Amino acid sequence: MKTIKTPANKPREKTAAQLIDERIAELGDWRGAMLERVRGLIKAAVPDVIEEWKWRGVPVWSHNGGICTGESYKNHIKLTFYKGASLADPDHLFNQDGTVRRAIDIYEGDSIDAAAFKRLVRAAAALNASSKKKR
Numbered sequence: 001m002k003t004i005k006t007p008a009n010k011p012r013e014k015t016a017a018q019l020i021d022e023r024i025a026e027l028g029d030w031r032g033a034m035l036e037r038v039r040g041l042i043k044a045a046v047p048d049v050i051e052e053w054k055w056r057g058v059p060v061w062s063h064n065g066g067i068c069t070g071e072s073y074k075n076h077i078k079l080t081f082y083k084g085a086s087l088a089d090p091d092h093l094f095n096q097d098g099t100v101r102r103a104i105d106i107y108e109g110d111s112i113d114a115a116a117f118k119r120l121v122r123a124a125a126a127l128n129a130s131s132k133k134k135r
Contacts, residue, residue, distance in 0.1 A: 016053040016060075020070075023059065027072055030108050034077050035059070035070055038112065042067070045118035046125045065128035067121060079104040083131075087123050091116035 014022075020039065024032040042049055042061045049067065052060040059070040066082035081087060084094060084102025093116055096103035106112060 016051040019053040019057075020051055020059045023057070023072065031072050031077050034106055034112075035072060038070060038077070038079060038106075038117070041112075041114055041117050042121050045121035049125070061121075063125040063128055065131065067124045067128065075107060077106045079106070081120070081124055083124065083127055086127060087120065089120065091119070093117060093120055 020035075024036045024039075026032070027035065039059070039061075046061075046063050046067070048063065050062045052062055054060050054069075061067045061070070068079050068081045071078040071080065078096075080096075080101050080103040081094075082101060085098060085100050087102070089102070091113060093104050093113070094102040095105055104112070
Protein backbone atom coordinates (compact mmCIF):
# COMPACT_ATOMS: atom_id res chain seq x y z
CA MET A 1 0.00 0.00 0.00
CA LYS A 2 1.04 3.56 -0.63
CA THR A 3 1.50 5.72 2.46
CA ILE A 4 0.12 9.25 2.40
CA LYS A 5 0.10 12.06 4.93
CA THR A 6 -3.24 13.13 6.35
CA PRO A 7 -3.96 16.72 7.40
CA ALA A 8 -3.13 15.75 11.00
CA ASN A 9 0.26 14.56 9.68
CA LYS A 10 -0.58 10.98 10.54
CA PRO A 11 0.53 8.44 7.93
CA ARG A 12 -2.42 6.63 6.40
CA GLU A 13 -2.28 3.95 3.77
CA LYS A 14 -4.53 3.98 0.73
CA THR A 15 -6.06 0.75 -0.40
CA ALA A 16 -5.61 -0.55 -3.91
CA ALA A 17 -9.30 0.16 -4.53
CA GLN A 18 -8.80 3.80 -3.54
CA LEU A 19 -5.76 4.12 -5.79
CA ILE A 20 -7.69 2.59 -8.71
CA ASP A 21 -10.56 5.02 -8.03
CA GLU A 22 -8.04 7.86 -8.17
CA ARG A 23 -6.54 6.60 -11.44
CA ILE A 24 -10.00 6.44 -13.03
CA ALA A 25 -10.74 10.01 -11.90
CA GLU A 26 -7.28 11.23 -12.89
CA LEU A 27 -7.68 9.91 -16.44
CA GLY A 28 -10.91 11.88 -16.69
CA ASP A 29 -11.70 10.89 -20.26
CA TRP A 30 -12.90 7.83 -22.16
CA ARG A 31 -9.93 5.84 -20.77
CA GLY A 32 -11.13 6.38 -17.20
CA ALA A 33 -14.68 5.46 -18.18
CA MET A 34 -13.46 2.29 -19.91
CA LEU A 35 -11.23 1.31 -17.00
CA GLU A 36 -14.20 1.78 -14.67
CA ARG A 37 -16.37 -0.34 -16.98
CA VAL A 38 -13.96 -3.27 -17.22
CA ARG A 39 -13.32 -3.07 -13.48
CA GLY A 40 -17.05 -3.47 -12.91
CA LEU A 41 -17.19 -6.41 -15.32
CA ILE A 42 -14.25 -8.11 -13.57
CA LYS A 43 -15.93 -7.68 -10.18
CA ALA A 44 -19.22 -8.99 -11.58
CA ALA A 45 -17.50 -12.03 -13.10
CA VAL A 46 -15.48 -12.88 -9.97
CA PRO A 47 -17.14 -11.19 -6.99
CA ASP A 48 -14.33 -12.04 -4.56
CA VAL A 49 -11.58 -10.77 -6.88
CA ILE A 50 -8.69 -9.01 -5.16
CA GLU A 51 -7.68 -5.57 -6.40
CA GLU A 52 -4.00 -4.71 -6.19
CA TRP A 53 -1.82 -1.74 -7.13
CA LYS A 54 1.57 -2.77 -8.50
CA TRP A 55 4.58 -1.51 -10.40
CA ARG A 56 4.10 2.12 -9.41
CA GLY A 57 0.62 2.54 -10.69
CA VAL A 58 -0.88 -0.47 -12.44
CA PRO A 59 -4.25 -1.85 -11.33
CA VAL A 60 -4.16 -5.64 -11.01
CA TRP A 61 -7.00 -8.07 -10.44
CA SER A 62 -6.21 -11.43 -8.83
CA HIS A 63 -7.95 -14.58 -7.72
CA ASN A 64 -5.63 -17.47 -6.74
CA GLY A 65 -3.03 -15.63 -8.81
CA GLY A 66 -3.07 -12.79 -11.29
CA ILE A 67 -5.99 -12.52 -13.68
CA CYS A 68 -5.16 -9.33 -15.54
CA THR A 69 -3.71 -5.84 -15.35
CA GLY A 70 -5.40 -2.61 -16.44
CA GLU A 71 -2.76 -0.34 -17.89
CA SER A 72 -3.58 3.11 -19.25
CA TYR A 73 -1.63 4.72 -22.06
CA LYS A 74 -1.94 7.95 -24.00
CA ASN A 75 -4.35 6.53 -26.58
CA HIS A 76 -5.53 3.17 -25.23
CA ILE A 77 -6.22 0.88 -22.30
CA LYS A 78 -4.40 -2.46 -22.20
CA LEU A 79 -5.84 -5.44 -20.32
CA THR A 80 -3.05 -7.99 -20.06
CA PHE A 81 -4.04 -11.49 -18.97
CA TYR A 82 -1.27 -13.26 -17.07
CA LYS A 83 -1.98 -16.69 -18.58
CA GLY A 84 -3.76 -15.45 -21.68
CA ALA A 85 -2.03 -17.87 -24.04
CA SER A 86 -3.54 -20.75 -22.04
CA LEU A 87 -7.09 -19.39 -22.31
CA ALA A 88 -9.56 -20.25 -25.05
CA ASP A 89 -10.82 -17.11 -26.78
CA PRO A 90 -13.82 -18.18 -28.88
CA ASP A 91 -15.10 -14.59 -28.93
CA HIS A 92 -11.77 -13.24 -30.24
CA LEU A 93 -11.33 -10.60 -27.56
CA PHE A 94 -7.54 -10.80 -27.52
CA ASN A 95 -5.88 -8.57 -30.09
CA GLN A 96 -2.32 -8.83 -28.76
CA ASP A 97 -0.75 -12.30 -28.69
CA GLY A 98 2.20 -13.66 -26.76
CA THR A 99 3.62 -17.00 -25.73
CA VAL A 100 2.39 -16.66 -22.13
CA ARG A 101 0.38 -13.46 -21.86
CA ARG A 102 -2.23 -12.08 -24.22
CA ALA A 103 -3.88 -8.69 -24.10
CA ILE A 104 -6.89 -6.70 -25.16
CA ASP A 105 -6.02 -3.22 -26.37
CA ILE A 106 -9.02 -0.89 -26.27
CA TYR A 107 -8.99 2.39 -28.18
CA GLU A 108 -11.38 5.32 -28.08
CA GLY A 109 -14.66 4.34 -29.71
CA ASP A 110 -14.10 0.60 -29.17
CA SER A 111 -16.68 -1.40 -27.30
CA ILE A 112 -16.28 -4.60 -25.32
CA ASP A 113 -18.70 -7.52 -25.30
CA ALA A 114 -19.59 -7.64 -21.60
CA ALA A 115 -20.75 -11.25 -21.56
CA ALA A 116 -17.71 -12.51 -23.50
CA PHE A 117 -15.34 -10.49 -21.32
CA LYS A 118 -16.86 -11.87 -18.11
CA ARG A 119 -16.53 -15.42 -19.49
CA LEU A 120 -12.85 -14.75 -20.20
CA VAL A 121 -12.26 -13.37 -16.69
CA ARG A 122 -14.03 -16.37 -15.11
CA ALA A 123 -11.92 -18.71 -17.26
CA ALA A 124 -8.73 -16.97 -16.10
CA ALA A 125 -9.79 -17.30 -12.44
CA ALA A 126 -10.68 -20.97 -12.99
CA LEU A 127 -7.29 -21.60 -14.63
CA ASN A 128 -5.56 -20.05 -11.60
CA ALA A 129 -7.60 -22.23 -9.24
CA SER A 130 -6.82 -25.41 -11.20
CA SER A 131 -3.09 -24.54 -11.33
CA LYS A 132 -3.07 -24.00 -7.57
CA LYS A 133 -4.65 -27.41 -6.89
CA LYS A 134 -1.92 -29.23 -8.83
CA ARG A 135 0.82 -28.02 -6.48
